[in-house]
Amino acid sequence: MPLLLKQIAPPEVPLEADNITPDRITGQTPAGVEKLTVMHGNETRRIGDFFRVTGQYDGVINLQGDHLGRVKFIGARMSRGVIRVDGDVGEHLGAGMSGGAILISGNAADWVGPEMSGGRIEIRGNAGHMTGSAYRGADMGMTGGEIIIHGNARNEVGNAMRNGLIAIAGNSGDFTGVNMLAGSIFVSGELGIRTGAGMKRGSVISLKDAELLPTFDYSCTYQPGYLTLYFRYLTGLGLEIDDERVRGPYKRYCGDSVEMNRGEILLYSG
Amino acid sequence: MSGENVKIVENATCTFCGCVCDDMVLTVDLDQKRITKAKNACILGRAWYAEHYIEEDAPAAMIDGKPASIDEAVEEAAKTLVDAKFPITYGLSDTTCEAQKQAVAIADIIKGSIDTTTSVCHGPSGIAFQGVGESTMTLGEVKNRADLVIYWGGNPAESHPRHFGRYAVTAKGMFTPRGKKDRTVVVVDVRKTPSVPAANQFIQVKPGKDFELLWALRALVKNRKISPNIEEITGVSLETIQALVDKMKNCRYGALFFGMGLTMTRGRHFNSGALIALATDLNEYTHFVAKPVRGHGNVTGADNVMSWQTGYPFGVNFSRGFPRFNPGEFTTVDLLAKKDVDAALIIASDPASNFPQAAIDHLAGIPVVSLDTKATMTSKLAHVAFRTATYGINTAGTVYRMDDVPITLRKAFDSPFPTDEEILTAIKKRVRALKFPKNQAGDKVPPGRASQKEHWKH
Numbered sequence: 001m002p003l004l005l006k007q008i009a010p011p012e013v014p015l016e017a018d019n020i021t022p023d024r025i026t027g028q029t030p031a032g033v034e035k036l037t038v039m040h041g042n043e044t045r046r047i048g049d050f051f052r053v054t055g056q057y058d059g060v061i062n063l064q065g066d067h068l069g070r071v072k073f074i075g076a077r078m079s080r081g082v083i084r085v086d087g088d089v090g091e092h093l094g095a096g097m098s099g100g101a102i103l104i105s106g107n108a109a110d111w112v113g114p115e116m117s118g119g120r121i122e123i124r125g126n127a128g129h130m131t132g133s134a135y136r137g138a139d140m141g142m143t144g145g146e147i148i149i150h151g152n153a154r155n156e157v158g159n160a161m162r163n164g165l166i167a168i169a170g171n172s173g174d175f176t177g178v179n180m181l182a183g184s185i186f187v188s189g190e191l192g193i194r195t196g197a198g199m200k201r202g203s204v205i206s207l208k209d210a211e212l213l214p215t216f217d218y219s220c221t222y223q224p225g226y227l228t229l230y231f232r233y234l235t236g237l238g239l240e241i242d243d244e245r246v247r248g249p250y251k252r253y254c255g256d257s258v259e260m261n262r263g264e265i266l267l268y269s270g
Numbered sequence: 271m272s273g274e275n276v277k278i279v280e281n282a283t284c285t286f287c288g289c290v291c292d293d294m295v296l297t298v299d300l301d302q303k304r305i306t307k308a309k310n311a312c313i314l315g316r317a318w319y320a321e322h323y324i325e326e327d328a329p330a331a332m333i334d335g336k337p338a339s340i341d342e343a344v345e346e347a348a349k350t351l352v353d354a355k356f357p358i359t360y361g362l363s364d365t366t367c368e369a370q371k372q373a374v375a376i377a378d379i380i381k382g383s384i385d386t387t388t389s390v391c392h393g394p395s396g397i398a399f400q401g402v403g404e405s406t407m408t409l410g411e412v413k414n415r416a417d418l419v420i421y422w423g424g425n426p427a428e429s430h431p432r433h434f435g436r437y438a439v440t441a442k443g444m445f446t447p448r449g450k451k452d453r454t455v456v457v458v459d460v461r462k463t464p465s466v467p468a469a470n471q472f473i474q475v476k477p478g479k480d481f482e483l484l485w486a487l488r489a490l491v492k493n494r495k496i497s498p499n500i501e502e503i504t505g506v507s508l509e510t511i512q513a514l515v516d517k518m519k520n521c522r523y524g525a526l527f528f529g530m531g532l533t534m535t536r537g538r539h540f541n542s543g544a545l546i547a548l549a550t551d552l553n554e555y556t557h558f559v560a561k562p563v564r565g566h567g568n569v570t571g572a573d574n575v576m577s578w579q580t581g582y583p584f585g586v587n588f589s590r591g592f593p594r595f596n597p598g599e600f601t602t603v604d605l606l607a608k609k610d611v612d613a614a615l616i617i618a619s620d621p622a623s624n625f626p627q628a629a630i631d632h633l634a635g636i637p638v639v640s641l642d643t644k645a646t647m648t649s650k651l652a653h654v655a656f657r658t659a660t661y662g663i664n665t666a667g668t669v670y671r672m673d674d675v676p677i678t679l680r681k682a683f684d685s686p687f688p689t690d691e692e693i694l695t696a697i698k699k700r701v702r703a704l705k706f707p708k709n710q711a712g713d714k715v716p717p718g719r720a721s722q723k724e725h726w727k728h
Contacts, residue, residue, distance in 0.1 A: 013356035014610050016589070041355030041612070042381035042589045070610075091599060110598060129598065136595060137400045175540060194481060197540065214482055214497040214504075215489045257494040258485060258547075 002084070003033065003057040007065020009050050013041035014090065018073035020047070022081025022100060025057050060084060069109065075102045078119070091128070094121050097145070107151070116164070118145045122237075126151035129173065132166045133159030140181065142166070148237050155192065158185045161202070169239050177204045180263060186234060188241070199256050199263035205230075207245050207268045216255035221269055223248035244270055275300040282680045284311055285364070285567030285662030286318040288672035289430050289437075294319075298682050305663070305682060312431035322663055328645070330687050332655045340656070340688065340696075347615075347639040347654040348700035354613035354637075356589065357382035360602045361619030363569035365641075365690040366667025366679065370568075370575040372694035373617055378580075379701050381588045383611070386572040387619055388584040389601040394533040395562045396573065396583040397597055398543035405549045407525065407559040408673045409436075414443030415557075418521035420456045422545060423480060424529020424563050427465040433563065438525065439468050445522075454517065458483070459531060473514070476505035481537045483511070484544035490515045491551045519555040526560040533562070564672035567662065571670035606632045616640045617690060618661075622647035639697075641690050656693050659685035667691070 003025060016039035019025075025033055034048030047053065051065075060082045063074070069088040076095040088106035095111065099119045110128035113121045114135055127149045133156050134141035141161040152170035160179040171189035180199040191210040196202075205227070231246045250266040282294040296319065297307035305319040331343035338346075351357055359377045362370050363386055377384035388396060412419070419438045426433040434440055439455050446452040457469040460477045475483050483504040489496045490512060501507045518524055526549050532541040545560055552558035564570050573583040580586045582595035598604055602621065605611045606629035613636055622630050623646065633651065640652040649655040659665045664685035668676050 013612055039589060043355055136397060136597065174537065178540065194537065194540070197481075197485065214486050214500050215494065217495060217497070257496070258488045258492060261494070 001055045001058055002060035002062045003030070003053065004055045005033075005047070005051040005053055005061065005063045007050060007063075007067055008052050010067035011040055011050060011070050013070075015040055015050060015071045016073050017047070017071050018076040018095075020061065020063070020071075020074050020083070021076065021078035022057070022059070022061060022083070023078055025061060026081070028057070030054055030056075057081075062086070069107075072109075075100070078102075088125070094119070097121075110154075112149075112153075113142060113145065113147050115141060115143070116145045116147075117143045120146040120148070122148045122150075124150050126170070127153040127168075129154040129156055130159060131157045132161055132164065133157070134161075134179075142183065146237075148239070150238070152189065157187075158183065161185075167234055167237065167239060177202060177263075180204075184230075186230070188239065196256055196263055196265055198259055200260045201262045203264050203266065205250075205266045207241070209267050209269070210265075212253055212265060213256065215257040216253040216265060217257065217261075219252045219254050221249045221251050224250060224252075224266065227266070276306075277683070279680060279682045282682060283662055283669070283677055284308070284315040284318060285669055285679065286314050287430050287567060288564030288570060289432050290567060290669055290671040290677050291315065291432055291436065292677050296682050300683055303683060314431060319663070322660060324664075324685055324687075325644075325657075326686060328657055330657050332649075332652075334653060335650075340693070343654050343656060344693065344696045344700055347656075347697050348704055350613055350637045350639055350653060351376065351380045351382070351615060351697070352701055352704045354380065354382065354611075356605075356611050357613040357615065358602055358605055358611045359384040359615040359617070360621060361387060361617040361641075362572040362575075363387040363566035364618040364661065365568065366661050366665065366669060367568065367571045367575050367676070368667050369617070369661075369690035369694050370572055371579065372691060372698050373615070374576060374579040376615065376694065376698050376701055377586075378588050379698065379705055381591060382613075382615075383585075383587040383589075383600045383602075383605060384576070384580070385586070385600065385602045385605075386569065386576060386584045387566060388569055388573055389597065390603065391530055391565055391569070392533050392542075392562045393584055393597060393601065394539035395528075395542040395546075397539035398546055401539070402543045402546045403550060404546060405553060405559045406674070407561065408675055409438070409671065410675075411523075411559075412525045413437050413441040413446070415445050415523040416525045417446065417452060418454050418456070418517060418524040420458065420518075420524070420526045421465060421469070421563075422458045422526060422528045423460075423531020423533075423535075423541075424527065425459070425463040425465045426527070426529075426563060427463065427468060429529070429565070430563060433527075434468055438527065454521070456514065456517075471514075473506055473510060476503075478536050479504045480532055480535065481541050481544050484541070484548055486511055487515060487518075488544065488548050488551055491519065491548065491555075518552055518558070521556055521558075524549075524552060524556060524558040526558070527563050528560065529563050530565075561673060568669040570672050570674060571668065571676075574670050574674060574676075603629050606630075612636055614638045616642075616648050616652070617694070618642060618658075620646040620648045622651055641693055643687075657687050658690045658693060659687045661690070665689040665691075 019036040030053040033053045063085045072090040073092045079099040091109045094113045102121045104123045107125035108127045112131045132142035143162040144164045146165045155173035157176045161183045162181045167186040174192035177196045180202040182202045187206045251269045253265045277298045279296040283292040295309035308319040329337035440449045442449040455469040458473045549558045549560035580593040585597040585601040587600040637653040639654045640649045641656045643660045
């Protein structure tokens with residue numbers, strides 16, 4: 001039986017709930033969980049002021065409510081367990097998480113899984129800007145784990161990401177994979193402009209054609225073998241990819257030539 | 271002009287734009303309380319001085335639109351700010367550094383967010399400086415040394431009229447004794463602006479393609495290949511780009527000045543980041559610097575004071591008791607449009623007249639404390655509104671020029687209204703007393719720190 005946190009009062013100002021993680025909740029009774037602190041603007045409050053906690057934690061935390069879009073830092077720094085959210089979530093979802101899984105039925109705001117190193121985040125709706133990216137001033141974004149978005153994502157997906165996988169079933173915004181160091185970004189829909197600007201290594205794969213920067217150079221059209229395995233894995237995660245696209249061929253562009261020129265952008269050209 | 275009671279103020283400083291020209295000679299009619307002549311001022315500076323008048327009859331403070339004493343208004347403002355759970359302090363670019371410092375202290379005590387007008391102008395450059403670094407200089411260096419000056423996405427002939435004459439184009443310096451003849455000036459913009467006639471070369475880039483052009487320049491500076499259809503993408507031919515690269519690599523001292531054509535178009539901080547990175551790349555070959563051309567008189571001071579006090583230039587939040595920087599989350603337009611904030615302290619700025627409608631709507635629904643020299647849309651909707659003296663004309667203090675050089679202001683004549691610094695210091699004292707009620711002394715250090723001091727004594 002999962003631990004259920006049902007929102008009873010909408011926060012007046014954003015709520016920072018970095019205590020809503022399996023790591024903090026393990027071994028706590030519902031009353032104990034209600035006593036954990038949250039930041040309501042600049043005042044320290046209790047989880048119980050905003051959520052009614054029932055059930056027993058068995059590895060799953062379930063959040064329900066209509067105003068979860070104002071709750072930030074859900075699952076921040078978590079290392080295990082599962083958080084299931086019925087509804088939207090606020091910024092910094094799973095910030096710096098290293099393990100476990102977060103499942104969101106609605107939309108997520110900006111900063112999904114920034115600087116995460118492991119685990120999986122799955123969003124059924126759309127995500128905001130800066131998915132899997134580095135915080136401002138940091139040199140490295142996500143270093144591991146997976147982010148699956150079934151809707152669209154906005155700008156700067158995987159900014160300075162170092163490893164891991166971001167898969168987007170819809171469209172992505174501008175500067176997808178900007179300053180990327182390594183890792184993979186897969187986009188089923190349209191890419192925004194300036195994909196991979198400043199990327200050193202890593203792969204951005206898209207099933208649609210896209211306008212690329214003048215510093216990306218066409219190298220060849222081919223059928224990369226590893227994509228078949230990749231797509232099989234992604235379909236297992238619930239993404240729909242038809243057989244034609246699995247087979248290819250794909251145009252390969254390498255760049256960014258202002259950097260090391262070792263990144264690749266693969267665009268379907270069937 | 272009454273003529274008799276006239277005062278001349280030498281070396282006064284104009285605080286209209288980021289040039290902060292400090293060679294004004296002002297003629298002040300003390301009877302009329304008007305500046306009748308501003309020698310050396312540009313067209314904007316002349317208007318700034320000529321249109322300055324004091325509305326003697328206006329109340330210095332108002333609560334809900336009714337005149338109130340300054341003490342009552344300070345008390346009400348302090349209560350409003352202390353009661354708020356997520357307040358924002360915004361504005362700050364048209365006041366002195368001394369006032370800005372007090373505003374940061376207030377934001378710290380009330381554990382709110384603090385943001386300046388930088389977030390709606392060169393904020394993206396602030397993000398870029400943090401991400402890329404800055405090859406910086408003073409305008410004096412440009413005047414004395416620069417033999418290649420490039421203006422990108424800005425129109426200083428109309429926005430900063432004396433930038434050309436005092437610093438960068440016709441100014442005669444140590445190694446540029448013939449002024450314009452010793453310099454090459456390039457303007458890059460999406461259309462022919464009035465700045466173009468001052469330049470030796472005008473490069474017209476397709477709107478929204480600055481990043482692509484900058485990226486192509488970076489690649490060519492590094493001797494890398496770029497795609498052959500560059501002209502189709504940017505509207506600038508490969509030969510022109512290559513010639514500019516050669517010019518940049520072969521100059522003695524190059525300076526890139528950039529405006530909001532880069533920071534407020536699609537790509538924002540990446541556009542300014544690309545330009546700053548280009549300057550950094552060029553330092554492999556010669557000396558190259560880059561500088562944003564800042565708008566408001568002391569917006570650079572706001573960045574400096576914020577960075578000095580909090581570590582970050584704008585978009586800072588103190589909710590957790592320590593500063594956190596996150597543009598997009600703690601910047602004013604975003605906070606208002608998302609309806610996150612529950613009170614606002616607006617200093618020397620008028621967001622109610624120039625923010626997006628969603629932000630204005632929320633601002634109208636929350637208690638606002640405003641400080642401004644004139645009645646504005648913001649002061650009209652404010653719960654507590656203070657009328658203050660104009661910096662640079664009625665108050666002395668410190669401002670920063672766009673190249674981060676501090677300049678001292680000289681007062682021309684007195685104003686019946688208090689300064690921003692006086693009001694903010696009074697609010698700070700009351701806010702501190704309300705927040706730390708056990709420490710009634712008000713201005714003294716909060717109890718935590720006092721006990722630590724005691725601890726050190728032993």
